Amino acid sequence: MRILLINAFHWLKGGVERTYLDESRWLAAAGHEVAHLAVRDPRNLPSPTAARFAPAADFGEGAPALRQLLQLPRALWSQPAAAAAAAIVREFRPDVAHVHAPSRYLTPAVLRPLERAGVPVVMTLHDFKPWCTNRILFARGAPCERCKGGRHWRAFATACVQGSRAKSAVGAVEAYAHQAIGAYRAVRRWIAPSRFVHDKAVEFGVDPASLRVLAHGVERAAMAAAGGVPRETCALFAGRLSVEKGVRLLPAIAMRLAPVPLLVAGDGPLGSWLEEQARSQPNLRPLGRVDDAELAALRAGAGVVVVPSLFYEHFCYAAAEALLDGRPVAAARIGAIPELVEHEVTGLLAPPGDAHALAEAAQRALSDPDATRWGAAGRARVEEAGAPAKHVAGLLAIYREAMA
Secondary structure (H helix, E strand, O other): OEEEEEOOOOOOOOHHHHHHHHHHHHHHHOOOEEEEEOEOOOOOOOOOOHHHOEOOOOOOOOOOHHHHHHOHHHHHOOHHHHHHHHHHHHHHOOOEEEEOOOHHHHOHHHHHHHHHOOOOEEEEOOOOOOOOOOOOOEEOOEEOOOOOOOOOHHHHHHOOOOOOHHHHHHHHHHHHHHHHHOOOOOEEEEEEOOHHHHHHHHHOOOOHHHEEEOOOOOOOOOOOOHHHOOOOOOEEEEOOOOHHHOHHHHHHHHHHHOOOOEEEEOOOOOHHHHHHHHOOOOOEEEEEOOOHHHHHHHHHHOOEEEEOOOOOOOOOHHHHHHHHOOOOEEEEOOOOHHHHOOEOOOEEEEOOOOHHHHHHHHHHHHHOOOHHHHHHHHHHHHHHHOOHHHHHHHHHHHHHHHHO
């Protein structure tokens, strides 16, 4: 099968890219011909279609306002990305296209050449971008569905896009425009990585007949040398340092866990803030961004992995990877997390936003003899649900449905 995978970034930027790159590797290993469409970037991994990638752009949180303003037409509907998609379709002639997160870097404009060429399209719901201006149904520190029913003007009222009313206004215009032209009409099958995402998509009007639940595949990362393993009992947080990930709760959790260290692996917009907090909280230890091998070593030495998310996690790699390593997990009961972390079966759950309850859960995981049993049950659950071979078989079945 000739498969075109589409995502804004072709390097390991976050969880979306992990799924996209893992699927690319696994499909190729299974004997399928795989090509890609992304934006040009010096960090990109090799691809047979790299020369046809869309021109670079910058819509990140740190991008200058003037640059973003000049790129505005492209952010709403990227003609350069559409042209890149058309060129790849002509040359590669895919049997199916699998869209991950086109973002503002590609936009749904890449779907039009696929539609015109009759290429079946499948899309994974890594976020709720088709219905939510800021993608993650989160604003003002809590889950948000104010725009439900197409009321995108509320994004401007809440300034939910990077905390900016101007960017939120642009996002609202974008959402209304995409809604008016049926930007996602080419998608024949939607992949929900959890039952939670499936049910939420149905609430937003997706035909259940076009939805398929398929958990992300997960495999254990190679571990760094033993020197990276903590030599003392510790708790671990791994993820993007942002509000929705519950990072502002970490100092309070660390204070309640003291003297047990809380190691924090990752970077993001709250990195500087967390460093400042750590100056007065000795057992809160920010490590910055670490590679997969070092992170695997840190997990192996952690007594508990803490997942304090405040938003609707679609799958939650942080929990899945910890469970696959047999680590006890103390997590917020929100989004898809309870599908992986079942209370007192594969880990412990606490109310989202409750630092005290999360710290108590982490303390219990560090001391309760049952934690070993929870870790073993968690590993079995992820091995069964997220086996790469099972994931590829599920993908191919969905592709064939779309092609039919």
